[in-house]
Amino acid sequence: MLNIIVLNGPNLNLLGVREPEIYGDQSLEELNEKLQELADDLKVKLTFFQSNSEGEIIDFIQKNRNKADGMIINPGALTHYSYAIQDTIAAIKIPTVEVHLSNIHKREEFRKFSVIAPVCIGQINGLGYYGYAMALSFLADTLNNKEE
Amino acid sequence: MLNIIVLNGPNLNLLGVREPEIYGDQSLEELNEKLQELADDLKVKLTFFQSNSEGEIIDFIQKNRNKADGMIINPGALTHYSYAIQDTIAAIKIPTVEVHLSNIHKREEFRKFSVIAPVCIGQINGLGYYGYAMALSFLADTLNNKEE
Amino acid sequence: MLNIIVLNGPNLNLLGVREPEIYGDQSLEELNEKLQELADDLKVKLTFFQSNSEGEIIDFIQKNRNKADGMIINPGALTHYSYAIQDTIAAIKIPTVEVHLSNIHKREEFRKFSVIAPVCIGQINGLGYYGYAMALSFLADTLNNKEE
Amino acid sequence: MLNIIVLNGPNLNLLGVREPEIYGDQSLEELNEKLQELADDLKVKLTFFQSNSEGEIIDFIQKNRNKADGMIINPGALTHYSYAIQDTIAAIKIPTVEVHLSNIHKREEFRKFSVIAPVCIGQINGLGYYGYAMALSFLADTLNNKEE
Amino acid sequence: MLNIIVLNGPNLNLLGVREPEIYGDQSLEELNEKLQELADDLKVKLTFFQSNSEGEIIDFIQKNRNKADGMIINPGALTHYSYAIQDTIAAIKIPTVEVHLSNIHKREEFRKFSVIAPVCIGQINGLGYYGYAMALSFLADTLNNKEE
Amino acid sequence: MLNIIVLNGPNLNLLGVREPEIYGDQSLEELNEKLQELADDLKVKLTFFQSNSEGEIIDFIQKNRNKADGMIINPGALTHYSYAIQDTIAAIKIPTVEVHLSNIHKREEFRKFSVIAPVCIGQINGLGYYGYAMALSFLADTLNNKEE
Amino acid sequence: MLNIIVLNGPNLNLLGVREPEIYGDQSLEELNEKLQELADDLKVKLTFFQSNSEGEIIDFIQKNRNKADGMIINPGALTHYSYAIQDTIAAIKIPTVEVHLSNIHKREEFRKFSVIAPVCIGQINGLGYYGYAMALSFLADTLNNKEE
């Protein structure tokens, strides 16, 4: 059974509360529940993690590097400067998809540039919850194909 | 029934031939066929268009602006400098998702910057065919919800 | 009798439809009609052309270069990157005035910079229809004075 | 009766003397006289002011802010760095048109950038005396329409 | 027999007319005739194409990609921004030499930078007609050597 | 009774020890005591927090977001790159004043730029302890006025 | 008795009139009166000066350099380019605090950069009238301590 990490960075625990006109009014728990339902359908095990700390995020990825088959990451604002997380993903070599709820190209200049994306397979942004769901479907599909 | 444009820009007609290590070995026809199958499942009408010409792309979008409910666009290299296509999408106000087959953040500097994305709902890149399929599912789902 | 080209670039055929809070609610046809009336008063022949294609715009200017005495051009978004149109105007040496309906200095950074303006006599922006009318009066007046 | 300010900045009092190949051989007095004639036709009152001092220009605009209906401004070299005049025009909210005798896009890089234009309705450059006349006609026409 | 494309971009059809102090007074037809004579000597078949349209240039290259052994391209002003033509040449993998009539390093800053050159074998500029002739000799010579 | 957070970032616990010619010879404890005395006079409750960790700072702000009426923050070096703290303050919408002991405009270039200030009410720098005291008085005064 | 200059630059005489959503609806006279009351409490003499002219501001500072013990300056838009006022403050060596009514970090890019701040003791921005009051309290307090 595939094991996929769902990792959310700083302030994503405020979902539903934080600027709902940008991020929607769904809480992270609700988002994760919907994702869990999809994972159940896909027969995929999900490991959820949220942290506001770059160091904890790196620790978590490192600890799970032998257990996980894929990763969905929304690094929050760390997207734009955490070369340390970039290094971690490059080191562990687990297929990773970067997701953003909002369209990062519609906002401040600094949000257009991701230091994480170059070490991921791809990036989805602006599609809200769908971004997570799509990343999950993509990983489930491509990783299952490899395994067979 | 929803009507969604699938618009591919310069050189995407070379898919399968062009640098397969970057873009995969599937032809644009094959990709479109798979997408059509998905559309049939989703009860969505697709209108395919590919052109190497910025002018023809703008003409096509303008002509279809009253018939289409959504658009999936892979503007190819025009992504990075066609402010004219940006203006067209901003003018017509049809919900649009930008798709790239390859991860534009892994390649040359100029490919990281999209002038089209700020006028789209979101952007998917690096996920190959899945990017198109996801954009289609997303549009079908959200547009149907609106219509109801 | 003076012959003056009125050339509009990408998306200007959407006038009246496209973001009316920026570009006004007058269609290009209505704008051209008003301009024709002024031309009749000034005893000037107008040749109208609109295209969404850089190549067609260049073709048109080249074909008319021996018939035209002056040109009014609103290159739309091509203003900001079409060095090819710059080369055409520099080559044909027909007195040209660049016009923009909106104030390009109030909008995104990229709209402040024109690659066309350095090969024109001058530039008018932000004055809506008046910009075209003024450019026409200016050309009619200065070209007639030369001819005499 | 409309009251319109005609404000010229540093060195424009040298018109006719200063680099006539760029600025023409007409003096500022002659230019103003021609403009006065046009104003008489349009039934508009003009208030002329020229100064080489940023401070005096700001003082003048502030003092006339309740008497004037519109303003034509050629800020000379202050165009490129006087954020203080920008602030004044933004504060008083009198409709203003920026005018330059020469084509600022044909000269040094620093002349392409205007800090004044973003707070004006529009900008005319390169058309010599006509720029002032057009700005006057534009203001007379649009302000009269508003008043009615 | 080798088949070599001679492709000229925007405004090169104005040769002889356009700024002869920069581009010489020879027309494109005359230039092509001289090149044809050289090709006859070298036993090489030439296919000439000129267009002012980026899209048509891409279409032409794509259509000829299986017939051509080499290409000589003078992309005109598109040299400096057509990432789409860059992609086409990278995709088709036909040995290509970029040619410019004038010395692009003696002119405006933007002309020093070519987005096409990185996907060509080499670049010749400033040598007028000789640039085309040399590119032809080079391709004839190196391609014949490969074939043997 | 108003509840105001006093949050100090990395290395501010070294106050009095760390480069006293820049930061003064008062320890953070002494500074906090003086601030507490002022708060007592103003009938304001203070919650002190210092951390060297971006993640802990974000956690702390999030946990106190429903208890606090205002915040005084000296983010230390995080001022210049912590877009994650920027996001937190933007999300919680508690009135915040940024304070720096030293004049950040007299030091290295990178210290002039704050990513936190745009989501605060204002910023005080260079006034040592007074900066904190002023921020406290300001918040006490304006928040009390609102409450009444 | 301490003598402190309160110097306001271009357009601050328009306070209350000018963009009240940014600068508040209090006039400069009212602001000065409130400041005078505080000064009376603090037993400090204030000398008020406002000018729209860089030259007059420099003249004023120079003339008062032997009479003044401290200075509160809000240079308005001159904040961002008046290296001449920077030189004056550096030359006279009177302790100076820079004040801005609005949060300069929330507005256009050019407003974030102060050429005056590096020669001041500190800077307060975004706190409206309080900024002036705090600067006054700070100067009164620190200068009195020195004198004793």
Added chain:
Amino acid sequence: MLNIIVLNGPNLNLLGVREPEIYGDQSLEELNEKLQELADDLKVKLTFFQSNSEGEIIDFIQKNRNKADGMIINPGALTHYSYAIQDTIAAIKIPTVEVHLSNIHKREEFRKFSVIAPVCIGQINGLGYYGYAMALSFLADTLNNKEE
């Protein structure tokens, strides 16, 4: 007896696993053991610390600032943006040598720039384990000389 800190930042605990073609196949434990042997020879006490968290690194340095005579630091990716660690090292004034296993000048642009190096004595990069050993020898030698 000298006490020297050996501090490794994010992802250095993955040594041997992480991209061995760049970082070698030795684990951090093996590297530390070799370093301990050298320290034993030099009669130096080593205190090892590794963390993926900027905050923990700062905490550790602060806590050991009175016990340590020198520090060897490999800040990993934090090298390039942790102004907070820069501040800590500047504050504690313990002689520090920065070490990198790989040649940071052979890799991405962002890796060439260190915000830590300006507050260190020097920097060694590209020499693998030797860099640590050299830093240790250097500190042992120069600190012993000082003590005598």
Added chain:
Amino acid sequence: MLNIIVLNGPNLNLLGVREPEIYGDQSLEELNEKLQELADDLKVKLTFFQSNSEGEIIDFIQKNRNKADGMIINPGALTHYSYAIQDTIAAIKIPTVEVHLSNIHKREEFRKFSVIAPVCIGQINGLGYYGYAMALSFLADTLNNKEE
């Protein structure tokens, strides 16, 4: 008899008082007296002017443009941003030498760049009083040679 303007900009009236370690301890009056003595020897009439106001400097140059044969100018901080004074000197065409007391290349970055120098004959900096004397000798010598 030659007539030469000696024009000093903002803050040069503070000479002797202002940062004497940079500008020396000689007052402007003393400097002018020494220059007058040299002028007497050279049989040259000097017209001295100092102002802290850009506008007054421009007014003064304009008023004297028909009386003066040459100009020595030390524009103070206006050197670095007064495009208006640049325009004045370009307009009047009186041979001008720019002088700075201190070496502008040894100080802040912004002081290295002069907007005045491109319209002068030359520039002398770092030689204190000698710079003025040399500029005077140069003008006297070259202008006298022309007159003969």
Added chain:
Amino acid sequence: MLNIIVLNGPNLNLLGVREPEIYGDQSLEELNEKLQELADDLKVKLTFFQSNSEGEIIDFIQKNRNKADGMIINPGALTHYSYAIQDTIAAIKIPTVEVHLSNIHKREEFRKFSVIAPVCIGQINGLGYYGYAMALSFLADTLNNKEE
């Protein structure tokens, strides 16, 4: 008989040894011999010179400036920073063609920019030995035409 200099800069004496995948496996001697054969056919005298020293290259050009009719120069890495060689070629006014063996547009950013090309007639790069041969043919042809 025409006299043409063939000048090679730093490291070109290592040809055949140095990175043959970039520069080919032909030695400079072999290249020069082939060029000499072509020169014999063209009845042109060649003067060969190679040096690793900017100074010697300038000395050589200066000494030969009255004997040479044309120059072929491959300045090696000096291409990118030797403004001194730029000055020499501008001073001597001998028609010069710049040649590079490799395609400088396919390599590091700094290799795209030539400080020598703006003072040459043209530039050939990426064509290996052919570049030299073409430059020779071009110079022989155009210089002979002039002489006649």
Added chain:
Amino acid sequence: MLNIIVLNGPNLNLLGVREPEIYGDQSLEELNEKLQELADDLKVKLTFFQSNSEGEIIDFIQKNRNKADGMIINPGALTHYSYAIQDTIAAIKIPTVEVHLSNIHKREEFRKFSVIAPVCIGQINGLGYYGYAMALSFLADTLNNKEE
């Protein structure tokens, strides 16, 4: 027996004389003697060379490329612009370590950037004489290991 070049660039022959607060008071001869002693211990032959000339440095490296097993280079100021020395080291492929006596990250901006380091194994800076000794030990150790 290993043969290692010790190459010092411009102004390093002034060691001991030149700014001793930056470079120490040891002469180059003394430094070389100490290095020779270490080399004797390590059974390594050293070849010393110092030159102020880029050309001579390149000549020397080229001449010794078949005799040397490794190189220690301190290129002095040439570190920052000699792309020609970069090319030489890339061409000869002898393992090279770059050394700087002072910490180049503590000084002017231009000293932080090395054009030589990307073609070396590594770089040591700020450790004075130790840098050379360490580079020697490193090369002796790693080259001997290879040879065995």
Added chain:
Amino acid sequence: MLNIIVLNGPNLNLLGVREPEIYGDQSLEELNEKLQELADDLKVKLTFFQSNSEGEIIDFIQKNRNKADGMIINPGALTHYSYAIQDTIAAIKIPTVEVHLSNIHKREEFRKFSVIAPVCIGQINGLGYYGYAMALSFLADTLNNKEE
């Protein structure tokens, strides 16, 4: 008796021949003779040196560092990139004046920036021969005053 070096860099031996419209028609020998006459009057010994080689210039300055009391240097194009000569002048601490015949601010951008000037006393440019004469007078005068 004072001993002053007169050092001219690359291409200054071409004076009189090289672009006389920029550099005048006087040869370097004639210039030196005139300077020698002035030196005789001032009782100063001059040592002339010209070289096209950066290395020779550094060698010469180093060799004369104990014999010379001052230096006049025109580094030619090396002005703009020779950090090595900068280091030499900083190391020897002989008072130096930089001279340029032409006005470097009227020419290409790269000529405005001097890497030599920050380590000189001052710089004179645009005054032709007078620049050298003035530098000599300045050095003679100030050095004699010191000696007394």
